[in-house]
Every structure is written in C-alpha cells, then in structure tokens.
Amino acid sequence: MANLKDIQRQIKSVSNTQKTTRAMKLVSTAKLRRAEGLAKRSRLYAVKMNQVIAEIAGRIKCSKIGGIENRCFTEIENPKMVDIIFVTADKGLCGGFNIQTIKAVKKLIKEYKDKNVKVRLRGIGKKGVEFFKYNEVELFDSVIDLSSKPDKVRSDEFVRTSIEDYKDGKIDGLHIVYNGFKNMMTQELHVRKLLPVDTEQFECTETQKSMLEVEAQDEEHMLDSLVNKYVSFSMYYSLIDSVAAEHSARMQAMETATTNAKEMVKNLNVEFNKARQAAITTELIEIISGVESMK
Secondary structure, three states: OOOHHHHHHHHHHHHHHHHHHHHHHHHHHHHHHHHHHHHHHHHHHHHHHHHHHHHHHHHHHHHOOOOOOOHHHOOOOOOOEEEEEEEOOOOOOOOOHHHHHHHHHHHHHHHHHHOOOEEEEEEEOHHHHHHHHHOOOOOOEEEOOOOOOOOHHHHHHHHHHHHHHHHOOOOOOEEEEEEEEEEOOEEEEEEEEEEOOOOOOOOOOHHHHOOOOOOHHHHHHHHHHHHHHHHHHHHHHHHHHHHHHHHHHHHHHHHHHHHHHHHHHHHHHHHHHHHHHHHHHHHHHHHHHHHHHHO
C-alpha cells in the first residue's frame, strides 16, 4: 500500500494540474470566439473572391479560342519542382492538431518524389518547422510567430516568393496544407492547390461567349492582378482558419485533460482512504495484541 504522504502529494499535484488545464480551456474558449468571428467573415470574402476570379477568368477563357494563355491558369504536364507551404501552431497542447498537418505534408512530399518532382518545403509555425528540422527534412524557408498572430502584410511577403517564382517558371505548382476550423468540436484538414488555378470550374455561357474581347495587354494585367489577390488572400485566410482551429483543438484537449485529472483525483482519494483505513486497522490490531499480551 502506498504511503499516505505520497498519495496526498499526488492528489495535490494532480489538483494543481487540473486547475491549470481548466484555466487554459477558458482562455482557449475566449480566444476561439474572437478567431471564429474573424474566420467566418474572412470565409465570406474568400467565397466572393473565388466567384470574381471564376467569373472574369471564365469570360476571358470563353472569348479566346485557345483558352487562357496565362501560365497561372495553365496546367503543367511534367512539373519539375513545386512549392508546398504548411501551417502549424507555434505551441502544443492541442491534441493531434499539428500531427495531422505534418502527416498530410509528408504524404504529399512522397507523392511528388515518387513522380521524380522536386519539392521546396516552406513552413509556417514552430511545431511543424521543428519537426521537419529534427527529421533532417530540408526547408526552403520558414517563419515563426505568424500562425499564432496572422498578419496580412507578413503573409503577403511570405507567399510572394512562390507567386513570383511560379510566374518566372522556377516552380510548376503551389500547394498549401493546413488544419482549418469547421465547428467548435471539429477541425478539417485542407490540402489546396493554389497554382496553377483550376480552370475546370470555369463554364462558358452564351452571355460570356458574347462578351466583347479584352485587349491582350489588359487581359494579362487583369489576370496577374487577380492571381496575386487570390493567392495572397488564400494564404492569409489559411492562417486565420488555422488559428481558429488551433484554439478549438486546444479547448477540447484541455477539457479532456481536466476530466482525466478529475477522475485521477477521485481514484487517488479512494486509494488514500483505503490506505488510511488499513493504517488505522493495523494500529488497532497492535493495540489489542499488546493488551492481550499483558494479561
């Protein structure tokens, strides 16, 4: 039977842990409410952005016999190199939030390597960056403190390299991998191909076919501007969506930890009572035995 003082020490330790996890849950809940509101508003903007780019690019596609000639809208048949950008959290204690993203990135890297396509891995978030560095996976570049504090300017600067390299022909694709917010209890893994833009979604209608032709110079400028805005905001939105999902995952993890700690305290109290009862019984037996021996 364990020593009574040892059990008391364990009860105190677990109780303190329970207080910490409960406090962390409350903090994550408060942060989640703010992040959720921003994520919902940004999602509406992202949907409208996709509709605009689909509408304009669809009209240009329908007005040209050969389709859109811009490289950002052209599927590369034999890609030589692609960029993969992943977003993870800067902190842990959020269940399987980070490892799900890491597994998806590893799977995507393997798929491209099996096709003899080189991968430039670009990381956002301390946990993912540390994982790949520890496993000696080469990172093209990385940034910390952006996934926990999404910033539009820093996000644009980070993704601009991939956009420019794609337009210059240095890379043939751009993917982004992150764990997004679905609801208070669920996160949703996203593996999105940002470049080249998928033109299969652009359907020609009679109205679009009858549109006046766009000057070649204006068309190129328009498409470049659209692509820059589309990819830049997609990058920023992934950060917002990811931080909301992170707080959701941490809230759930801390709730589970608090429940487990409560159960452990309950079991330790039972063990303590049993140990104390055993000690009292032993003392009574010793007293009775002593009295009997004196007779």
